[in-house]
Structure formats: structure tokens, C-alpha cells
Amino acid sequence: MAVIYDRVALIGLGLIAGSMSLAMRRDGLATEVVGYARSAETRATAREIALVDRVCDTLAEAVKGADLVVLAVPVGAMEAVAAEMAPFLKPGATVSDVGSVKGAVIATVGPHIPEGVNFIPAHPLAGTEHSGPRSGFAELFENRWTILIPSGAKPDEVAKLRALWEGMGANVDEMDADHHDLVLAVTSHTPHLIAYTMVGVADDLRRVTDSEVIKYSAAGFRDFTRIAASDPTMWRDVFLNNKDATLEILGRFTEELFALQRAIRTGDGDHLHAYFTRTRAIRRGIIEAGQDTAAPNFGRVAEKKT
Numbered sequence: 001m002a003v004i005y006d007r008v009a010l011i012g013l014g015l016i017a018g019s020m021s022l023a024m025r026r027d028g029l030a031t032e033v034v035g036y037a038r039s040a041e042t043r044a045t046a047r048e049i050a051l052v053d054r055v056c057d058t059l060a061e062a063v064k065g066a067d068l069v070v071l072a073v074p075v076g077a078m079e080a081v082a083a084e085m086a087p088f089l090k091p092g093a094t095v096s097d098v099g100s101v102k103g104a105v106i107a108t109v110g111p112h113i114p115e116g117v118n119f120i121p122a123h124p125l126a127g128t129e130h131s132g133p134r135s136g137f138a139e140l141f142e143n144r145w146t147i148l149i150p151s152g153a154k155p156d157e158v159a160k161l162r163a164l165w166e167g168m169g170a171n172v173d174e175m176d177a178d179h180h181d182l183v184l185a186v187t188s189h190t191p192h193l194i195a196y197t198m199v200g201v202a203d204d205l206r207r208v209t210d211s212e213v214i215k216y217s218a219a220g221f222r223d224f225t226r227i228a229a230s231d232p233t234m235w236r237d238v239f240l241n242n243k244d245a246t247l248e249i250l251g252r253f254t255e256e257l258f259a260l261q262r263a264i265r266t267g268d269g270d271h272l273h274a275y276f277t278r279t280r281a282i283r284r285g286i287i288e289a290g291q292d293t294a295a296p297n298f299g300r301v302a303e304k305k306t
Contacts, residue, residue, distance in 0.1 A: 004164045005067040006031045011059065011081060012072035013046045014231075015127060016098045018136025020070065021052045022122060023168040026138045036062035037133075045133045060088045068164070071097040071109070075239035079108035086088040086112045094118040094157050100234070102149050102177040104241035110151075118157045123180065124170060125188070128228035142169035149177050163169040185245035189238055190253060193246065195227035196235075 008030040010017040017035065024030045033229050035052035036059055037043050047055045056062035063069050063085045071078050078097060089095065095113055099105050113119040126144040128135065146165040150158050162172045175183070202213050202221070216221055217225070263271040 001027045001029055001167050003031055004160060004167060007058075007066045008068045008070065008135050009034045009062045009066035010035040010052065010070050010072055011037075011062060011085070013042050013051060013055075013133045013142070014072060014131050015135040016124060016280050017070065018046075018051050018133055019126075019140035020072075020098075020136075020168065022136055022138035023141060024054070024164075027167055029164055029167045030068075034062050034066070041159065042133055049134065051133050051136070063090075063093075065090055067093055068161070069093060069095045071095070071099070073236045074231075075099045075105060075241045076233075077100050078105055079112070082109040082112035086114055089114055089117050091116045092118075094120055094153075094161060096122045096161060098122060098124055100188065100238045101242040106149070106177050108226035116213050118153045119151060120153045120158055120161050121151060121177070122161065122165070123147045123149075123184070124165070126170075127230075129226050131231045131234075139169070141165070144170055146170040146172050147180055148172060148174045149180060150174055151177070180243045181242050182248075182293050185242060185249040188195045189242055189246045190249045191268060192227055192230065192235055193239065193250065194253070195224040198224045199228040238285050 008020075008024060009088075010021060010033065013035045019037065021033045024033055032054070033052045034054045034056055035046055036056045037046065043055050043057065046052060059081065067090070069085070069089065071081060073081055078099065082095075091114075095109075095117060096119075097105055097109065099121070100123060102123065105121050106119075109121075111121055124141055124144065124146040126140050126146075128140075148158060148162060148165075158174075165172050198221070260272070260275065261273075262268070
């Protein structure tokens with residue numbers, strides 16, 4: 001594939017940034033990929049496994065001369081990072097991110113983006129429960145969606161970033177920030193909160209021992225534990241920065257749960273059957289859209305470094 005950006009700077013070197021680097025380098029989408037992380041341990045690991053072409057020891061060093069800067073840090077840390085790197089950004093460069101919340105990112109990062117620098121928030125809807133520099137793999141984004149928030153950026157720069165994500169295997173769509181945050185509250189944020197809650201309930205229910213929870217875990221509970229194993233710092237920031245949409249969907253969820261509780265208590269089998277039939281159809285739609293598969297890890301092989 002043709003080079004899209006000469007120099008890409010990845011700020012934060014976890015699952016998403018690591019996978020981006022591996023995909024870009026695999027397909028020749030960038031001439032050079034540099035990376036920076038605040039943790040010296042993370043930087044050392046990234047050097048050891050050659051996660052990027054060059055690991056930088058300061059944020060300023062990483063962003064200087066970069067054509068694309070991607071913020072791959074927790075949403076709650078983005079404002080401070082943006083403020084620190086702003087004086088060193090190259091005129092004409094593009095700043096993007098991979099955060100799961102967009103309204104808060106635009107509100108906190110946007111004011112620090114200098115005039116003449118493009119700001120195009122993005123969100124790849126891809127991930128695993130793993131984190132850290134060793135967790136990335138080049139296939140992570142294949143056939144998964146990435147959402148761009150054009151946010152008034154130049155159309156040619158939006159098209160360039162779209163081409164990068166498509167080059168890494170993603171399907172790309174565009175949304176405004178408020179709609180993105182509502183959609184993700186339904187499809188990601190609230191389900192994660194429910195998973196954390198269900199695993200917490202199992203932990204608190206002392207009449208069921210830890211060994212029984214592990215030994216007799218059915219597929220549904222195992223799925224909850226996988227989701228609940230996600231990075232706690234990232235998800236704390238997601239909920240604090242998308243509280244309105246998450247609380248709205250959580251309220252709707254509670255109403256639905258009460259209706260099911262009433263149906264079970266009153267023996268209303270028709271209601272239960274109709275409800276389960278409708279939700280089963282949604283699952284089938286996800287499979288038909290190619291957004292899930294019975295194969296492990298979404299049918300991808302994670303080439304993890306040891």
C-alpha cells in the first residue's frame with residue numbers, strides 16, 4: 001500500500017496504539033512510526049519488542065515533526081497531554097485520538113489544538129480485555145468499525161485519516177459527537193457497566209464459593225468476566241466522561257429489567273417469549289452484518305510477543 005503519513009506519533013503504547021503500529025508497519029502506511037508513554041517501564045518494553053520504529057523519552061520529542069499524532073491514553077488524561085504537546089505540534093499536522101467518548105474529548109482537547117493544526121477525533125470499535133504494549137496485534141481492526149468525528153476539519157484531511165484506518169482493515173463511518181456517545185452508551189458503555197456489576201454480584205454472593213463460580217461458569221458468565229477484565233482506568237474515565245448518555249441508557253435498562261422481573265413473578269410466559277424472540281433477532285443481525293463470529297477472538301489470531 002502507498003504511504004499515507006510520513007511520520008505518525010502514537011502517544012500511549014497499549015493495545016490500540018500497539019495494534020496501529022503493527023498494522024501500519026505491516027502495510028507500509030507510514031514511513032516512520034514513533035511512540036511515547038509516560039511509564040519508563042512501558043517505554044522499555046516497547047523498545048524490547050520493537051513495537052514502533054522509535055520510542056521517544058519525552059512527549060515533545062515524539063510529536064515534533066509528526067504529520068499525525070494519535071492520543072491513545074485514557075480519556076481523563078487527554079487534556080493534560082494535549083496542553084503539554086501543543087507548542088511542539090507541526091503546522092498542518094493532524095491530531096486524532098482513539099477514546100471511547102467523543103463529546104468530552106472535543107471539549108477538553110479541542111481548546112489546546114493550535115490554529116493550523118487539524119483535530120479529527122476517532123474511535124476504533126475494536127479491542128480485547130488485554131492491555132499494555134505486549135497486547136497489540138496487527139489484525140485487531142480488520143472488519144471492525146472506526147468512527148470519525150469530522151468536527152469541522154478539512155475534508156481532505158478527514159479523507160486522509162479515513163484512508164489510514166481503511167488501510168489497517170477497518171470499516172469507517174462518520175458521526176457527530178453527541179450521537180456517537182449515545183450509540184456507544186447502548187452498544188458498549190452500559191454493557192460494560194452491567195458486566196462489572198454481575199461479576200461484582202457473584203463476588204459478593206458468599207453463598208456461592210469462588211471455586212464454584214470458576215468451576216461452573218456458563219458461557220454467559222464467562223462473557224461477563226471477559227468484559228469485566230477490561231482496563232479499569234480506561235473504563236472509569238469512560239463513565240465519568242459520558243455520564244449523561246450512560247445514565248439515560250442505564251435508566252432504560254432498569255425499566256426493561258423491572259418489566260422482565262414482573263413477568264417472571266406473575267408467570268407471564270408470553271411476554272418472556274416475545275421479548276427473547278425480539279432480542280434473538282438482534283443477535284442474528286449482528287452475525288449477518290459480519291460483526292461477530294463463533295470463532296475465538298472474532299476469528300483473528302493474535303500474534304502476541306513473548
